Amino acid sequence: xxxxxxxxxxxxxxxxxxxxxxxxxxxxxxxxxxxxxxxxxxxxxxxxxxxxxxxxxxxxxxxxxxxxxxxxxxxxxxxxxxxxxxxxxxxxxxxxxxxxxxxxxxxxxxxx
Amino acid sequence: xxxxxxxxxxxxxxxxxxxxxxxxxxxxxxxxxxxxxxxxxxxxxxxxxxxxxxxxxxxxxxxxxxxxxxxxxxxxxxxxxxxxxxxxxxxxxxxxxxxxxxxxxxxxxxxxxxxxx
Numbered sequence: 001x002x003x004x005x006x007x008x009x010x011x012x013x014x015x016x017x018x019x020x021x022x023x024x025x026x027x028x029x030x031x032x033x034x035x036x037x038x039x040x041x042x043x044x045x046x047x048x049x050x051x052x053x054x055x056x057x058x059x060x061x062x063x064x065x066x067x068x069x070x071x072x073x074x075x076x077x078x079x080x081x082x083x084x085x086x087x088x089x090x091x092x093x094x095x096x097x098x099x100x101x102x103x104x105x106x107x108x109x110x111x112x
Numbered sequence: 113x114x115x116x117x118x119x120x121x122x123x124x125x126x127x128x129x130x131x132x133x134x135x136x137x138x139x140x141x142x143x144x145x146x147x148x149x150x151x152x153x154x155x156x157x158x159x160x161x162x163x164x165x166x167x168x169x170x171x172x173x174x175x176x177x178x179x180x181x182x183x184x185x186x187x188x189x190x191x192x193x194x195x196x197x198x199x200x201x202x203x204x205x206x207x208x209x210x211x212x213x214x215x216x217x218x219x220x221x222x223x224x225x226x227x228x229x
Contacts, residue, residue, distance in 0.1 A: 004154075036220075043222040046217055046218075046219075090155075105154050106122055
């Protein structure tokens with residue numbers, strides 16, 4: 001069995017400041033982990049993924065995430081937020097015979 | 113490269129009516145998934161196909177939902193009869209291989225937004 005907990009339902013930051021979206025996971029197997037972004041009325045887009053290679057993963061649009069096995073975390077960060085980053089972000093885990101398990105999402109708000 | 117195509121984009125029906133959604137995956141992708149995303153929640157897997165066979169349909173409400181992928185390419189998802197709680201976005205995704213330990217990336221379509229009145 002596997003599960004994902006996104007610790008914040010909403011995160012609000014000012015444009016130009018750092019972004020931190022928190023994610024903890026649970027998995028019986030060595031997991032693969034993903035972050036997806038969903039803009040309003042658009043499909044889910046893959047930001048980045050971890051599949052047991054380097055623990056620091058770089059994605060698109062300046063986002064990166066670090067896999068920390070000891071903390072069972074996969075937090076998403078960006079050094080400087082842009083207005084276009086405003087969207088819903090989903091942390092996702094997969095492993096073993098299970099398909100993707102999505103977190104409930106974090107709504108990122110960018111203040112001008 | 114063309115992405116995952118879905119139609120219709122929006123559908124409004126009354127409860128107890130039937131509805132069907134269509135999905136065309138990325139060319140060459142063996143695995144196709146249907147998800148249900150209720151407002152304010154993450155997507156939930158309904159069914160997973162590997163070519164034209166069902167891999168996982170444990171979360172599919174089989175009394176009212178059905179899905180098929182007859183030729184291993186495009187797929188349809190049907191709801192009959194619809195209930196108010198079926199109002200959601202229905203997402204289709206595809207991947208080259210099977211999701212699992214290798215962490216195959218799934219590519220998502222724009223979704224079909226269903227409103228049941």
